[in-house]
Amino acid sequence: MPELPEVEVVRRGLESGVVGSRITGVDVFEARSIRRQVGGRAEFVAGATGRSVTGARRRGKFLWLVLDDRDALVAHLGMSGQILIRPADAEPDRHLRVVAGLSDGRQLRFCDQRTFGGLFVSRDGAKLPPEIAHIARDPLDPELDDDQVVTAVRRRRTGVKRALLDQRLISGIGNIYADEALWRARLHYARPTDTMRRSEVHRLLEAVRAVMAEALEAGGTSFDALYVDVNGNGGYFERALTVYGREGEPCPRCGTPIRRRPFMNRSSYTCPRCQPRPRRPHW
DNA sequence: GCTTGCGCCTGAATGC
């Protein structure tokens, strides 16, 4: 499941791999993969064909190729998306949804098993596509204002994990990294945000950054074949995950068995001792 | 305006 570090790995691969290339043609094999395109398939094909790639940018889990310094080919990997750079005569990939031919004979291939991800062309979206302007800056963005995030989080009337997952407050944090960061900061996921001290929220942001920096160093998290870089190689961070997916295993800090609890139709993993439940939890 | 819950989707794992 690609989260922010994985998306950044893909962005870097695109930056070194396709900036300077021209898109010579586009084939869409699955309409759902371009469902966010205003104007549909015709607009998508017309918007991407013949354009030169002049940059590769990212905000949170959205990434985009800059087209002729003006427009943007925006991608979201969703749950299972991959962007691969392949020779045109390479074996067909599974779940291939969209192909862009490049001027040097290679192809950009968008593969996506569950089709939660997708592509669209954004007019005048080079700097920040207007369709994703509501997505907040992410923890790896040097322009993220921590003080502002801390204020916004504490103003919320919700639980701290819900706040972490809200892409309008801070982006790029998914279920896995939320659990890892909360464990590091010794915070329970149901801690009401309006009872948190500023220092606690700052500590949490630092924990988020630390987890993501380590993941990035390892090349992104991979639990199965669903996440790969642009060359199709998986990451190796899964060995470093401390609590996520480790129900019943001892907490590395205190030895107490890690607990799994249902949360927002998914799961939260916590150490019941290091992350005690607040007196008045906000689920 | 803010917060919450649902539906989208496939395939691996699990249950009977």
Added chain:
DNA sequence: TGCATTCAGGCGCAAG
């Protein structure tokens, strides 16, 4: 063995 069910979760949108 084979079929049915469960689970994974980011995002946009509707409802409260």
